[in-house]
Amino acid sequence: MKSQSVPISKILKNYDLCEYCAGRLVSKLIGKPSSKSLGKKYLKKFGKSSNTKCYVCKNIFENLDYMLSNIFEKSSNLDFKTFNLGLILKNSFLERDDHIKSKFKIKGIENIKFGISIEMAKKISRRTKSTQIVNNPDLFIQANFKDESCIIRTKPIFVYGRYNKKIRKLPQKQMLCKSCNGIGCHNCNFKGLENIESIEGKISNLLIKKFEGNQVKINWIGGEDQSSLVLGNGRPFFAKILNPKKRNRILRKSLNLDAITLSELKKILIQPKGSIPFKSKVSVIVDTEKPISLTNLKKLDILENTKIHDPTKDKKILNKQIYQIRYKKLGKTSFRLDLFADGGIPIKFFIQNSDVTPNISELLGNRCQCRKIDFKNIIV
Ligand SMILES: [Zn+2]
Ligand SMILES: [Zn+2]
Secondary structure (H helix, E strand, O other), rough: OOOHHHHHHHHHHHHOOOHHHHHHHHHHHHOOOHHHHHHHHHHHHOOOOOOOOOOOOOOEEEEOOOHHHHHHHHOOOOOOOEEEEEEEEOHHHHHHHHHHHHHHOOOOOOOOOHHHHHHHHHHEEEEEEEEEEOOOOOOEEEEEOOOOEEEEEEEOOEEEEEEEEEEOOOOOOOOOOOOOOOOOOOOOOOOOOOOOOOOHHEEEHHHHHHHHOOEEHHHHHHHOOOOEEEEEEEEEEEEEOOOOOOOOOOOOOOOOOOOEEEEEEEEEOOOOOOOOOOOEEEEEEEEEEOOOHHHHHHHHHHHOOOOOOOOOOOOHHHHOEEEEEEEEEEEEEOOOOOOOEEOOOOOOHHOOOOEEEEEEEHHHHHOEEEEEEEEEEOOO
């Protein structure tokens, strides 16, 4: 170890360093962890003042307060237990750091960026009583030393729930804001949506208010016409709340939002990826062009356990099928159709004249029109 006292003295005699950078650069050479006190000890040993301007960091460690107070102010109204920190630093800092390291052949020590990050994380942890973690922190802080700014993002919150729709004429999906196409702008109050009543709008508003997020993205398990009702257990959905300020708020299991009710609401850790297969129980009131007879309706029996083919859609639809079919004549030119089928089948086009095969209008030799399509139950 004694031979290594030569490079240490060389480093310290040739370069003015602060206690932090001195500690970091000599740490490996003397086999001790990097620390401010280690730097202090060695600066003293070689008769160097710690009041000079550090060659590597230009005394950035003494000037972290501005950035830190910015971070504390921006995070003061946020719920978080964990955070991570990313730094943007002028390249010249890293270049000077690398210059010393290569000149004195110092390997395997943290770089200046990491050194600053550790120091800041320590202070943030202490002040906000939170822990720094790498994977999936509640808070991500990006401190930009190029322009002394900082950006704070919070981890999204995921919510699962089901909705029941009790009135007609309410679309499921909200239209995207025409000004920003969903990105979020001043016109839409950064929600990314047009200001029209919809199930999506109602759920989004609730969750934005609850968790003080700025946007909600919903992954629906199927959809329905705006004139359809959703009964039974309701239609499941997954919501992602972006940039929530409050993550500790309690979400009630069920809620009444007038035209819709929500149930089974709960926070979940992650949203399932891809589409989720589901089956629906659907009740349809069908009007026919010509009078209909029971004998005629019996033709529909063959539809049980048949696969549906929709040439307008991709091949996935081939795997969708009707499991059960029940019908009841209601009048001369109307009947009720109860279906139990895979989700995602275009019910309307399965009944009315279209390219979907098999097709009920074609099978009955009678042009059918859907008056009402209601979802009795959705099974995931
Ligand atoms: Zn320094
Ligand atoms: Zn907008």
